Amino acid sequence: MTEVTAGPSRGGPSGRRAEPFHAAITGIGMITAAGQDTARTWQAVVEGRPTTAVIPELAGMPVQLACQASAFDGDAILGRRAAWRLDRCTQMALVAGREAVADAGLIPGEWDGTRVGTVLGSALGGIGTWQREYDRLRELGPERISPLTIPMSLPNLIAGQMATDLHARGPSLVTSTACASGTTALGIARDLLRHDTCDIVITGGAESGLVHSVVAAFARAGALSRNTADPDRASRPFDVDRDGFVIAEAAAILVLEHPDHARARGAHVYAYVSGYGASADAGHETRPDPEGAGAQRAVEAALRDAELSPTEVDHVNAHGTSTPLNDLAEGRMVRRVIGGHPLITAAKGVTGHSLGAAGAVEAALTALTLRHQIVPPTAGLRETDPAVDLDVVRDTAREERIEAALSNSFGFGGQNAALILTRA
Secondary structure, three states, X not given: OEEEEOOOOOEOOOOEOOOOOOEEEXXXXXXXXXXXXXXXXXXXXXXXXXXXXXXXXXXXXXXOEEEOOOOOOHHXXXXXXXXXXXXXXHHHHHHHHHHHHHHOOOOHHHOOHHHEEEEEEOOOOOHHHHHHHHHHHHHHOHHHOOOOHHHHHOOHHHHHXXXXXXXXXXXXXXXXXXXXXXXXXXXXXXXXXXXXXXXXXXXXXXXXXXXXXXXXXXXXXXXXXXXXXXXXXXXXXXXOOOOOEOEEOEEEEEEEEOHHHHHHOOOOOOEEEEEEEEEEOOOOOOOOOOOOXXXXXXXXXXXXXXXOOHHHOOEEEOOOOOOHHHHHHHHHHHHHHOOOOOEEEOOHHHHOXXXXXXXXXXXXXXXXXXXXXXXXXXXXXXXXXXXXXXXXXXXXXXXXXXXXXXXXXXXXXXXXXXXXXXXX
């Protein structure tokens, strides 16, 4: 068993407990199947509009359903000369990053770049480039492979390209904890602020894995929904008839600032990242602990870090993959650790499962829930699994007073991460 938090729970040799650290979320940028920016994504999630569709590019695959950001055109936004040097995953990250920085009211050329970090999460990195160049190798030979294959494919280059684009010269890294990657990135970003390594961290996640090898592998593993007869209900977290997730692509970037830095410049704050916890199941490589014991340790660590009791959590943005085992394990864990009082939602009913980007997408949506005091519905959900004894919001959004929220992420390898966000 492993367990960490975003910072020490006790400060100094005296053993006194450290004060909670509240990292300010001052900017959000998103690209999802639900919209090309934050506003459109949020609107679709609040309205509960599913985005699952049959994707022509997946013709011949055992599953052709996906949530594709079809409106995103990297050539048009970044310029063809810049875009052709970047994997689609990195293109999406850069565009979402620019939106987030602009939303925060920051100008990269005017900040002290040595105090700005970039911490992004991705499970697959530039997998689309690897797939394309492998196909070229097989069909045309080694001399036809692009000389840019390595820099376009390496996962760390997502953060490296972001740092270059935004003149951010502080620590730069990519976390890869499977479907918890984006959440892990936010936790580490908060660490950098908490320990005064940075004033600002550009953080979040990006993923674009709608390629044959990835989809075929997930299908063979039995992880994907095959509900082609009703795509709007293919992704249906916590539903009694759920049969798997819908793979998606997305990028979500958040600007995290030290609260003193945000206050000094009069920044608008969406919410605060007030707690982070992570753990390992140390069990099966793909199957979660049936009782969510590892996930529980991560959630409890996040609560301790934020110095909140379970009764103070008003809302849970669930990992909610729409797979039979994950939803049941998470539901049991939330009921046992938090109780039955919080309102639960699972955004993957709208956005699908964007793997390493999912935690960042859901953290951004949780921040917007705190900002607008609206809990979105869980799209695709008709009948909640009776074994999930929770108040899962469905049909329409609910306006409620939300002061503190939990955002969960769990990945293959038994890697769990949890964030506590609080109202600004």
